[in-house]
Amino acid sequence: MVRGYEVVIGLETHAELSTNSKIYCDCKNQFGLEVNSQVCPICMGMPGALPTLNETVVDYAIKMGHALNCNINRVCKQDRKNYFYPDLPKAYQISQAEVPLCENGYVDILVDGEERRIGITRIHIEEDAGKLLHSDKFDGCSLVDLNRCGVPLIEIVSEPDMRSSAEAKAYLETLKSILQYLDICDCKMQEGSIRCDVNVSVHKPGEPMGTRSEMKNVNSFSAAVRGIDFEVNRQIDILENGGTIDQETRRWDDVKGESVSMRSKEDAQDYRYFPEPDLLTIVVDKDRVNNLKAEIPELPNAKILRYVKEYNLPQKEATFIAESVELAKLFDDCLAKDKYPAKSYSVWLLGDLVKYLNETGKNLSDTMINADNLTELVGLIENKTISNAGGKKIFAVILKEAKDVNKLVDELGLAQVSDIGLLEKIANEVLAANEKSVNDFKNGKTNALGFLVGQCMKASKGKANPGMMKEIISKKLEEI
Ligand SMILES: [Zn+2]
16 A cells, blocks of 8 residues: 555566577577677568577477466467567567467565465567667667567566565566576576566555556666656556546656656557468477476475475575575585585575675676585584684685685685694693783683683684683683
8 A cells, every 4th residue: 555545566577588599580599799780581571581480489488387377378379469660670570469378377476474476467479679779979860770679578467466566576576586497588687688567556445446557668676666666656646636547658767767658558459460470370289388397497486485494594595595596506406415404505605605796796607606615615614624714714715716625724724723632732821821811710700711712712823613712711710
């Protein structure tokens, strides 16, 4: 509820599929290549050029359908969606109208520790359009790059089941991590690999749903949150002032932090959909659908539940690890070796590792950390060969360099001294040299113990096993 109004949000999310080639031709599907270098008569829409469907696109979309608990329509067709825009040379986009490849699914999301189920209306396959380039250098003209024409997309349409911008964000993050787990989209937000259109309406509780506006150009999840919050307040302001909401398409301007009207919303008939005559009906074999289902890995939600249940991780920590394919794989691989408690690995993942990745903007795969060196490091700490502080020093090195953990213990001189004889010798020397502190302790100043242990650590150049050192000093003080 916002200012006494219920908020209703539905999202249309476009994800670029990471196939090698485009959806209807064999041009390369790769971001960032020279402008207009990845084009051919088919994706440029030359008259007479005929499309051929890339079957990997169908497989990828079916996988997403399975992951979102959809029914898979084994027989479906493709349709032309007609509209005029300079980035669309054919003046139509091949999409799917009435019968999408996948429909009637759902996905569970976690918001503030609570599970919410969001309906998935449909997932269909379609082609992307080109990209307009605007610059002062072009003498007041806009240029067009057609490399993106024909890049395969899936459009995932949700039911209007979300009630706040926080739920919308959680939904988008869940979709993103599923796409990553399925390895069907590179999910590079800055390259536009995931984009969404946001449908928002507001109404008073108990009253019918309000008129919705559609907001385009939402290019990040944080922009989605800002856009939704802005739009909700804009609509409430209008209603509170006695106005009515127009059904329209608006464009989100993230720099200005406001949405502006683009055009009154088109209805489906404005697109004059009709079956694509140049492509055959899609017919997918039942075995193929089942085999694709068998390829779906354990998905993030299932992982979160498992981490909480099996390893006793707090849900927030479990979610953080499970939402990243890379972190979850590292965590699972370490635990597959199954020697030490899950917590002894998760502290590294959630602490020093994430801090480093955030600071450098790198991915886990850019570092040298792997299950082998991390389990080795954890082992050295758990069996008290090195201290936790020493572990941090080694971790900082193996983030960047492929060095042997055991050799680093020697190189950095981090081995803890756990030899009782040696520790007792240090203790005796420190006690003899600090008579005043010994007397203080005897007179009830218990914090003198900490000082004496500290002196021992210093005398050992930080290498003494601190737990053992404390024990020895305590015992000796009792005896004095
Ligand atoms: Zn092409």
